[in-house]
Amino acid sequence: MNIGALYRSLVDEDFKVLAALEKALVGREHAPVDVVERLSGIHGGRFLTTLRRLHKMRLVRREVVAGATMLRLTYLGYDMLALRALVRANVLEAIDGRVGVGKESEIYLGLAPGGTRVAVKFLRIGRASFRQTRRLRAWARDRSMTWYEQSKVCAEREFKALQELHPLSALVPRPVGYSRHVVVTEFIDGVELYERPELEDPGRVLDLILETVSIAYHRARIVHGDLSEYNIMVRREDEVPFIIDWPQYVYRDDPTAPDLLRRDVHYVVKFFNKVYRLRVDPEEALRRVLTPRG
Numbered sequence: 315m316n317i318g319a320l321y322r323s324l325v326d327e328d329f330k331v332l333a334a335l336e337k338a339l340v341g342r343e344h345a346p347v348d349v350v351e352r353l354s355g356i357h358g359g360r361f362l363t364t365l366r367r368l369h370k371m372r373l374v375r376r377e378v379v380a381g382a383t384m385l386r387l388t389y390l391g392y393d394m395l396a397l398r399a400l401v402r403a404n405v406l407e408a409i410d411g412r413v414g415v416g417k418e419s420e421i422y423l424g425l426a427p428g429g430t431r432v433a434v435k436f437l438r439i440g441r442a443s444f445r446q447t448r449r450l451r452a453w454a455r456d457r458s459m460t461w462y463e464q465s466k467v468c469a470e471r472e473f474k475a476l477q478e479l480h481p482l483s484a485l486v487p488r489p490v491g492y493s494r495h496v497v498v499t500e501f502i503d504g505v506e507l508y509e510r511p512e513l514e515d516p517g518r519v520l521d522l523i524l525e526t527v528s529i530a531y532h533r534a535r536i537v538h539g540d541l542s543e544y545n546i547m548v549r550r551e552d553e554v555p556f557i558i559d560w561p562q563y564v565y566r567d568d569p570t571a572p573d574l575l576r577r578d579v580h581y582v583v584k585f586f587n588k589v590y591r592l593r594v595d596p597e598e599a600l601r602r603v604l605t606p607r608g
């Protein structure tokens with residue numbers, strides 16, 4: 315069953331028990347069944363029936379720890395809580411199919427009230443093994459944080475970065491809302507740069523990317539830190555490039571910022587040189603990025 319159909323199949327009591335479990339989980343991975351029951355306000359047979367249903371739908375997991383039955387929330391269960399909050403906040407009306415999957419996220423097409431398309435990004439930190447290195451900093455890999463806290467921190471960071479960048483005319487998806495580990499943004503109808511789309515004017519596309527890097531650096535005072543052809547989407551209708559995937563950004567005064575900025579700029583310039591046969595000097599591009607514009 316897809317996420318949207320699953321969401322629609324849930325009833326009020328399911329959400330009550332999920333919300334109670336979430337409450338009981340603050341700072342830990344599992345909570346005793348009786349605590350969840352008490353917090354849910356649903357008791358006895360009705361509680362057990364609900365729990366059984368949630369278990370069958372894989373929204374919770376049961377396990378016995380030191381003789382006591384404990385409950386865990388699964389990513390799917392956490393998804394349902396976030397969707398519910400986003401629907402209630404009028405950010406989302408419906409959720410459709412999956413449009414992208416990253417190392418630590420899944421992206422779905424969503425519909426906002428009024429029918430506008432939005433991208434719904436579910437952060438999934440710590441679920442899969444680390445296939446590639448990524449510059450997520452210590453806070454997001456903090457072993458003392460549970461998976462859902464790590465994912466939540468990343469979602470908050472991504473939303474905050476977009477909120478700072480978007481009003482500055484940086485080319486990033488417009489942030490629409492977030493809840494827990496889920497970030498909702500404008501949907502970009504485009505192609506990822508790694509697919510090497512044919513571009514009418516690759517030089518202009520590169521310039522626009524570097525301009526956004528520069529705006530981020532000088533005006534929002536942040537560095538993306540993971541810029542690559544995988545995190546740039548080129549809009550189909552007008553070849554405007556959007557820089558996506560911001561949770562690992564660092565502030566400009568962070569000791570790692572100069573190296574990350576240099577790496578970001580070099581990486582993207584070299585990609586354009588190789589694929590679109592430009593001859594841009596990466597160091598010159600970096601100097602341009604570092605020069606504030608009027």
Ligand SMILES: Nc1ncnc2c1ncn2[C@@H]1O[C@H](COP(=O)(O)OP(=O)(O)OP(=O)(O)O)[C@@H](O)[C@H]1O
Pocket residue numbers: 413414415416417418419420421433435448487499500501502503504506544545558559560
């Ligand atoms: N706003 C958006 N509009 C349309 N599609 C998007 C949008 N944001 C993301 N996508 C799609 O989802 C994919 C993954 O998104 P994103 O890069 O944000 O996360 P991520 O790849 O999980 O991060 P990483 O793999 O670097 O850990 C993108 O490559 C793109 O195909």
Ligand SMILES: [Mg+2]
Pocket residue numbers: 416544545559
């Ligand atoms: Mg990505």
